[in-house]
Amino acid sequence: MKKKIIRVTTVPISLGGLLQGQLKFMSSFYEILGVSSVGVDNKLKKVGQQEKVRVLPIEMTRKITPFQDIKALIKLYKLFKKEKPLIVHSHTPKAGTLSMIAAKFAGVPHRLHTIAGLPLLEANGLKRTILNTVEKITYSCATKIYPNSFGLKEIILKNKFTTKKKIKVIANGSSNGIDTEVFDNSLYSQIEKDNLRKTLNISKDDLVYIFIGRIVTDKGINELIEAFSKINKTSNNVKLLLVGGYESELDPLSSKTLNIIETNKNIISTGWVNDVRSYLSISNVLTFPSYREGFPNVVMQAGAMGLPCIVSNINGCNEIIIEGENGTIIPVKDSDALYNSMLKFYNNKQHFDSKKCRDLIVKRYKRQVVWDALLNEYQQIDNS
Template structure:
């Protein structure tokens, strides 16, 4: 019989998105159950796509003590029933709840992947509370996997856990990237021409693109401000914002929303299922985020041959090599962002698209990440083959 492995996220979109394809691969070696909050038919769809079982446990992304205790109890009962050899969690709330429940249930290998630390942008009593929760999660886990080397540094600086409990899998990233899927050759000229026409983008336009949640901590306020300035003196210019707002958790400033509404050169596409065509018609990714784990979009853009302007945060500053596939700016620095965007438009910054792609395919192809994680699982279980 295959050993049992449970993979857990707070919401199912993380289970299907962050780990896409990985669970199907791992199911060759493990009996896998995916656990996440119920959300319509999402879990059933994951079962079909990944070829695994799923189990619903309601988990919230906010601080909800009563609901959280209920979720811990449900997870505990699940673990006692299934007797998994490994419980591996992703996302903050799922990590805290499942690591506690797994420890109480006596699960031998309790693994948690860190893909960003929201607390780095928090202060005061809330920061103290989040620090405590983070330490508690790590204490319940037997192994912690930061998905970027920069996260390891932050964890150690804050004394969340000991160095020997930490390990970065492969070169970073939770799932790597399917570079066959994210390939500029997959998008035909006809598709690009049609999309340009729909978005009113002309051949002479230079296109900056952002992909992600349209929220404050992604640097959207700074991006819109910088673009608003530069677009006043450059008519052949567009900014594509590919993503949805998240007004409840991190709303944009009123002046940012007004600028987005009033400037015809700023195009908000909303959520899209396939970002590749939008990356294919762009000239440069702009990603001035305040915090990340290991940002998929920077890898995706690179695999599509795009250079990137990114903020100097973990993940971004590991994927981007200054001068080779993009440039790195200080966090929350509108003037620095404006300067780099101008330099790109003036061709003071130039990049080779094939080199941009190669730097992703060589380091972050998803099979490399999957194989490294499988090797880690097998090492923990004493099944690793000698090299």
């Protein structure tokens, strides 16, 4: 009889998207139960079907909602007492805090939490104090902490959230690696690329910068729009693809930035898309000036598609990108540095070898490498 592992995320898109394929792989070795909120259009059920594992809904919110949080905490506790898993493994901040506390009180022997980013790094004052306290509580209830990058590990230790004994990076970093057989530019024919360019009103002579992610301040969009606008003033054969959705309530852009996006015909905003590969296939370089990340999938995806990347000097990004080999690294919140790097690429786009960009990702972050390392971690825990 297989031993049981419960995987918990706040929302189902993390369970089935960020961890895509991982639960199905692990179910060959352990009984896997996925727990998350129901999601839009009963997304959690679809994740269960996709991963071929049992799933159970427990509603959790991404915001601070004390009453709802307590309800979720009680439900998680009851679930863990009933299921008696060997391991509870959580991802995402809210799910991590609630499930680690609940698992400890329920007597779960092994409580693992993966860190994919620290939103508190951009907080100040009382909010930062509260978030620091919550983070320490989460880590103290866990038996093992897995930051998904070495830079994040150093930040956690520097802030004294936990001890060296309890913390470990799986493989070379990343929560799930990258499916390099799916993210491969050779899957797209020149005809398909030409048709998409035509649909988006991008000519064959245009150089295409692309950003993929949430269109919010925290991702450096204000700086990106400022930098692109400067290039666009002297060069009209450039396009900026913004692939992602807005979060106007949580992290709005400046009114100036929004106005430029709406009025500049060379900035193309696609909204949220389920499959970003076709957009990467017609682009020349990823621009990703985020303020903070855990281990950004989009940088690995772009690299696997053969794109060089311009990234900010933050953990995760500065591990995936090797300066001058598969991209360049710039200071955080520096629109001038971003502009200079974008301009340099415009003037000499042949500087980077697309094959080398891809090979560096395949070698270090192929999905199976991460899965095998995590499975080995589970088996070591199981045998301890």
